[in-house]
Structure formats: C-alpha cells, structure tokens
Amino acid sequence: IGAVHEYLEVGGMLFDSDVAVSHLPLTHDHTRNIEIYKQLVKSGETLSPRDTFYFANELLDHGYYEEAIHYYELFLTSKLGWVEDNIRACFKLADCFSHLNDTENNFSAILRSFEYDVPRPEACCRLGYHFMEQNRNDEAIFWYEQALVIKQKPNAPFQNKSFTTWLPHLQLCVLYDRLQQYELANAHNELASSFIPNDPKVLHNKRYFESILTNG
Numbered sequence: 001i002g003a004v005h006e007y008l009e010v011g012g013m014l015f016d017s018d019v020a021v022s023h024l025p026l027t028h029d030h031t032r033n034i035e036i037y038k039q040l041v042k043s044g045e046t047l048s049p050r051d052t053f054y055f056a057n058e059l060l061d062h063g064y065y066e067e068a069i070h071y072y073e074l075f076l077t078s079k080l081g082w083v084e085d086n087i088r089a090c091f092k093l094a095d096c097f098s099h100l101n102d103t104e105n106n107f108s109a110i111l112r113s114f115e116y117d118v119p120r121p122e123a124c125c126r127l128g129y130h131f132m133e134q135n136r137n138d139e140a141i142f143w144y145e146q147a148l149v150i151k152q153k154p155n156a157p158f159q160n161k162s163f164t165t166w167l168p169h170l171q172l173c174v175l176y177d178r179l180q181q182y183e184l185a186n187a188h189n190e191l192a193s194s195f196i197p198n199d200p201k202v203l204h205n206k207r208y209f210e211s212i213l214t215n216g
Contacts, residue, residue: 003040004033005054034058049080053089065096072096076112084157086116094126106130121147121163128171137175144168144175166195166202173205182212 001009037055040047047055056071072093075081081089090113097106110126113119128143147168152159169192176185186209193202 002048002051004036004051004058031062034062049075049078050085052078053081053085056089057092060092060096063099065099069093069096083116087113087120088158090116091122091126103130119146119150121150121152121168122160124150125163125168125171128168132171132175135178137178141172141175144172166192166199169195170201182209185209186213 001007033054037047037051037058040051041055052071052075056068056075059065059068059071072089075089076086076093090109093112094106094109097103097109107127107130110123110130113123124143124147128140128147131137131140131143145168147163150164152164169188173185173188173192176182176188186205189202189205189209192199193206196202
C-alpha cells in the first residue's frame with residue numbers, strides 16, 4: 001500500500017517465523033521518491049497522512065525547508081498520524097527551522113513534541129543544545145541531565161541510544177568545564193568514554209583534564 005515507502009497490510013491469524021525479508025533497491029536514485037510525490041500532488045491526488053509525512057521528509061532531505069514545514073504542519077494538524085511519527089515530525093520541523101536560522105520556532109517545535117508523550121531523551125538533548133548555544137549553562141545542564149534519567153520503554157521504536165549515553169555526557173563535560181567545575185566535567189568525559197572510548201573528542205578531553213587536574 002502506498003506509492004512510496006510501501007507497506008504490507010496483514011491481518012487474520014499470525015504466526016511467528018525465523019524468516020527474514022530484506023527490502024533492498026536494485027539501483028539508487030535519490031530523486032525518485034520526491035519526484036513521485038510531486039507528481040501525485042500535481043495530479044491533484046490527496047496524500048494520506050503517512051504519505052504527507054514522508055513527502056515532508058523528502059522535502060527536508062532535499063533542502064526545501066519552507067515546503068517541508070508546510071507538509072509537516074498538514075500532517076500534524078490532521079491529527080491522524082501515529083504518535084511516533086508525530087514526535088518525529090516535531091523534531092524534523094525543528095531541523096527545518098534550524099536550517100532557516102529561526103531559533104524561536106526551532107524551540108517551539110521541540111516543545112511541541114511534549115503534546116504527544118512525556119519528553120523523549122532526544123527532545124531533552126535538543127533543548128540542552130538550544131540553551132547551550134545561548135550560554136545559558138544551568139538550563140542546558142538541566143536538560144542534558146534529564147536525557148540521562150528518562151527511562152524509555154524497552155521496545156520503543158526509533159530509539160537513538162546516543163541521546164541517552166555518550167552525547168549528554170560529552171555535552172555536560174563541556175558545560176561543567178565552562179563553569180570551571182573541572183572534576184565534574186572530567187567525570188562526564190569518562191562516562192562518555194565508556195561508550196565511545198576512541199572518539200577524538202573524548203581523547204582530547206582526557207589530555208586536557210590530565211593537564212588541568214595535575215597542575216591544579
């Protein structure tokens with residue numbers, strides 16, 4: 001079902017199986033999907049909420065930020081989307097506004113995700129970055145710490161574990177360094193290192209804090 005990102009609609013008696021299906025393209029054409037959607041719109045066809053969301057994603061990926069915002073808004077205001085797609089649409093709206101250097105609407109789009117569920121770690125990290133960019137260090141620290149304490153459902157879809165592991169720790173390292181709380185900053189760098197031990201930023205921080213804490 002669907003012109004792009006097709007899916008199988010199944011029902012009736014279901015059986016678990018070890019069979020795996022891989023959906024792989026024979027060729028890669030990065031304009032294929034967006035052109036299909038453009039033709040559908042041009043023909044006057046009404047896009048389903050799901051297709052509206054995916055068309056917005058294609059527009060974002062191709063740099064058509066204003067058009068992407070329009071279709072994300074259509075998707076969200078339809079109130080027919082899956083809750084996970086609603087939350088993703090809010091984050092993608094935030095990305096559009098970020099590309100357009102619209103800080104206020106970027107912030108609002110992140111907060112909008114709270115309408116659909118408790119704050120996700122990604123939302124907390126995005127808010128942390130928003131305040132970090134403004135040198136509002138205490139607010140940034142609060143949100144990055146929230147990202148570390150929020151417990152997601154084990155089977156929740158679209159989980160990006162970086163938002164609950166190394167990323168908030170690495171950002172907290174920078175923030176506490178700004179506040180000259182070097183031992184706490186170093187502790188967060190060590191926690192980040194437990195997830196990404198060979199990352200150049202982590203290794204640079206190790207040398208930096210060895211120098212500061214040894215001389216201090």
